[in-house]
């Protein structure tokens with residue numbers, strides 16, 4: 001990935017997400033079978049397969065790519081992660097409206113928009129053992145890196161590392177939102193599937 | 207009807223109920239359409255048609271007749287009135303266990319057992335706009351008549367008159383149990399279908 | 413025209429069953445069953461919820477689980493202001509709320525009255 | 538053996554849909570759908586509730602409306618003491634209670650724990 005994310009690089013990043021999700025389908029499903037209903041892998045694979053099919057089209061700018069991802073996910077995923085990732089990409093795209101390419105600050109703006117969108121859609125806070133626990137530290141790390149002058153690639157890397165750590169930190173806690181919240185204490189020791197898929201999404205460009 | 211209710215007279219009474227219910231099906235349905243789901247007539251007709259088919263069998267005593275009514279209604283009615291009338295006839299039959307024929311006191315014991323059974327099954331009180339509002343005054347009237355030395359026929363007549371009055375008095379009140387309770391104030395002015403069918407059951411021997 | 417109900421469930425059978433149950437006590441109310449994914453699996457369909465909302469007049473939406481709620485909220489977010497003004501999302505138990513709301517709609521309740529009927533429904537009567 | 542659930546509804550679709558939804562989060566739990574009248578109409582069937590209770594081990598019963606509750610209570614009244622000791626009737630919203638109870642049963646909860654899970658279920662998570 002280049003120092004800036006132009007339209008073509010944005011498309012490449014989304015393609016890379018599709019590939020990683022397809023690879024990790026089984027892993028995501030296993031996590032969701034333990035503390036959910038066992039469909040997160042299939043949901044995400046179906047969603048990003050539909051997204052990938054749309055990527056051959058013409059896009060005016062990164063915002064248009066990201067908005068297409070949003071509406072496609074929202075229509076095809078079929079689980080909680082559909083409206084959640086749909087809202088993430090939608091609010092993220094709105095945060096970079098009008099930019100022909102995304103520099104470090106642009107990528108950070110996208111991630112912050114996405115994180116706030118997920119939080120609002122899910123009415124979840126940090127520590128509720130959801131994908132918010134990956135998105136919020138990712139947004140903070142991205143903003144810090146961008147403030148330090150990091151380029152698009154480096155901001156995305158910083159966000160990915162924070163998301164991965166956030167996902168791991170969902171293990172020792174109980175869930176207060178989503179299906180895992182039915183489990184009470186029995187969710188302890190298991191990683192949240194949505195936080196894990198968020199880490200894969202942000203880490204796909206590596 | 208004779209001064210005592212022996213097994214044959216009990217069977218005749220139940221047959222008469224079947225005939226009255228069949229006649230009044232449309233009327234009961236209309237009442238239930240207004241403040242319920244419009245099936246009380248069909249429920250009662252189906253239940254008593256099944257009961258009537260069983261009446262050709264051999265019965266040892268009134269208790270056995272009444273218990274057959276109970277189990278048949280409970281299995282065939284399909285609405286709230288199934289368990290309610292099933293419990294009424296069951297508890298009523300238990301109250302006259304061992305009697306070869308029912309005199310005035312026997313009929314009163316049956317009606318009291320039935321009334322208390324309905325009240326317990328429905329967890330309803332007087333004034334909740336349910337069939338309890340017919341059964342309770344019927345039991346009181348029956349006991350009073352029996353205490354005055356009335357025979358089976360006269361006790362049943364007294365109960366029927368009280369049930370009819372009780373059914374009419376469900377009109378100006380709101381419902382606290384059953385489907386009509388969803389209607390709040392809008393149930394006012396309409397008679398409870400189950401109280402009405404109770405009046406027909408107790409009045410069938412007239 | 414009475415207020416309509418939109419029943420959003422992960423299961424098409426569940427949505428249809430709720431409609432069947434509620435319709436019994438509310439003959440004249442339009443009840444929309446939106447259950448399952450577009451492929452007929454277990455899940456929710458944004459597109460079919462959106463179609464139901466667009467096909468309805470004033471309507472209260474009831475959902476089975478949190479992900480159905482998020483789907484419905486997303487649909488509502490995409491509506492224009494006029495359409496959004498005629499849709500309410502109920503915070504209510506699905507079956508009990510639907511029956512209470514249907515009865516309120518049948519008796520001519522306003523959008524907010526039907527919503528309140530759904531949200532005050534607790535156990536079974 | 539985990540605790541079982543018996544879903545009593547006026548609609549067969551509704552009962553089957555609740556089972557479908559709850560089964561998703563509780564693969565190994567036996568869930569019994571008992572919906573509709575014996576003729577397949579809208580209503581409850583004493584006989585089929587009784588069969589489900591007799592075919593089950595420890596089980597929590599959940600109902601859609603008051604008349605279903607009375608049907609279930611009648612079935613329970615007819616049980617002998619041994620059978621009655623293994624059945625609990627939940628005072629819970631049908632869908633939300635069933636999902637919560639199914640998850641509790643899947644994790645090996647006792648009869649009273651599964652009942653408590655059903656009864657503490659409120660809205661959707």
Ligand SMILES: Nc1ncnc2c1ncn2[C@@H]1O[C@H](COP(=O)(O)OP(=O)(O)O)[C@@H](O)[C@H]1O
Nearest residue numbers: 040079080081122124130131177178193194479
């Ligand atoms: N209210 C919520 N807020 C934030 N994230 C949530 C919420 N509910 C669920 N999630 C996320 O969605 C993930 C589950 O997604 P998925 O399995 O696709 O949907 P479903 O739970 O509908 O089957 C969870 O692991 C969690 O990260």
Ligand SMILES: Nc1ncnc2c1ncn2[C@@H]1O[C@H](COP(=O)(O)OP(=O)(O)O)[C@@H](O)[C@H]1O
Nearest residue numbers: 246285286287328330336337383384399400604
């Ligand atoms: N909890 C209750 N206690 C006493 N009677 C009740 C109760 N619930 C309903 N009923 C009676 O049942 C009657 C309705 O019977 P029916 O229409 O056959 O059943 P459903 O309401 O299931 O359709 C009501 O009119 C009322 O008299």
Ligand SMILES: [Mg+2]
Nearest residue numbers: 036037039040
């Ligand atoms: Mg899932």
Ligand SMILES: [Mg+2]
Nearest residue numbers: 037039079455
């Ligand atoms: Mg799912």
Ligand SMILES: [Mg+2]
Nearest residue numbers: 242243245246
């Ligand atoms: Mg009725």
Ligand SMILES: [Mg+2]
Nearest residue numbers: 243245285580
């Ligand atoms: Mg009925």
